Amino acid sequence: MFECAVWATVKGKEWYQADDVAAEYDDKRFSEGGRFIDRREKAAVVSALGPLEDKRILEVACGTGRFTVMMAQQGADITGLDISGAMLAQGRQKAKDAGVAERVEFMRGDAARLPFPDDHFDAVFAMRFFHLADRPVTFLRELRRVSKGQVFFDTFNLESTRVLYNRFLPMGSRLYSRTDVESLLADAQLDLVDESHDFVLPYGFYRSLPRSVARPFRKLDLAVGNTPVGDKLASVSYWNTTK
Numbered sequence: 410m411f412e413c414a415v416w417a418t419v420k421g422k423e424w425y426q427a428d429d430v431a432a433e434y435d436d437k438r439f440s441e442g443g444r445f446i447d448r449r450e451k452a453a454v455v456s457a458l459g460p461l462e463d464k465r466i467l468e469v470a471c472g473t474g475r476f477t478v479m480m481a482q483q484g485a486d487i488t489g490l491d492i493s494g495a496m497l498a499q500g501r502q503k504a505k506d507a508g509v510a511e512r513v514e515f516m517r518g519d520a521a522r523l524p525f526p527d528d529h530f531d532a533v534f535a536m537r538f539f540h541l542a543d544r545p546v547t548f549l550r551e552l553r554r555v556s557k558g559q560v561f562f563d564t565f566n567l568e569s570t571r572v573l574y575n576r577f578l579p580m581g582s583r584l585y586s587r588t589d590v591e592s593l594l595a596d597a598q599l600d601l602v603d604e605s606h607d608f609v610l611p612y613g614f615y616r617s618l619p620r621s622v623a624r625p626f627r628k629l630d631l632a633v634g635n636t637p638v639g640d641k642l643a644s645v646s647y648w649n650t651t652k
């Protein structure tokens with residue numbers, strides 16, 4: 410079974426509980442060159458889950474509500490769940506500032522035991538979560554259980570430039586091979602509908618650069634990504650699945 414095959418130290422569940430980590434989360438990752446990442450991730454989510462109008466959606470590990478708020482703005486009936494009160498506090502403030510607080514429900518909870526009945530949501534998704542997951546099959550089965558059909562998530566890739574810094578990340582970070590993901594989907598009884606792969610240059614590279622410096626690198630990255638070897642070199646994969 411996949412969960413027995415590979416494992417690394419995981420601190421993600423604890424790391425994001427700290428107020429200072431939550432307060433700096435967006436700024437550290439999605440300002441300057443990191444904006445290219447935020448934009449790409451949001452496009453991946455909207456492309457997979459849209460149209461969003463009146464769709465009942467659960468976002469697992471919603472963090473500071475980057476996607477939650479965007480989806481509420483686009484008309485979704487969205488619930489964001491996260492285990493960190495500090496991250497959720499950032500999300501609630503963001504929803505208030507965006508004027509969509511009444512359209513979003515933020516809940517504290519564990520992705521391993523989602524407090525919803527079977528088939529409750531039209532779609533369920535989790536971004537930047539599975540690299541923190543100590544029990545990925547358990548989590549993916551829970552996402553599947555509460556969805557009527559669609560489950561969307563991303564992974565960071567084993568054979569990619571992310572290996573250069575992955576082991577030094579304080580919150581722990583798990584990388585997946587394609588075989589790992591296929592095994593995970595089989596164990597969770599999910600079928601792959603669609604996939605996309607991006608970022609030959611890893612996220613950590615972009616977020617360390619000013620936006621103007623990052624821009625030409627992003628163009629180069631996209632150009633390489635569009636070649637036949639691009640998918641193999643990508644550091645991030647987006648997986649659109651169904652039950």
Ligand SMILES: C[S@@+](CC[C@H](N)C(=O)[O-])C[C@H]1O[C@@H](n2cnc3c(N)ncnc32)[C@H](O)[C@@H]1O
Nearest residue numbers: 422425470471472491492493496519520536537
């Ligand atoms: C890297 S952040 C990603 C946040 C958001 N999805 C994003 O992309 O900006 C990972 C999030 O997973 C949450 N998390 C970790 N373990 C969790 C669990 N067992 N159940 C729910 N949330 C969890 C953390 O609190 C944190 O907010």
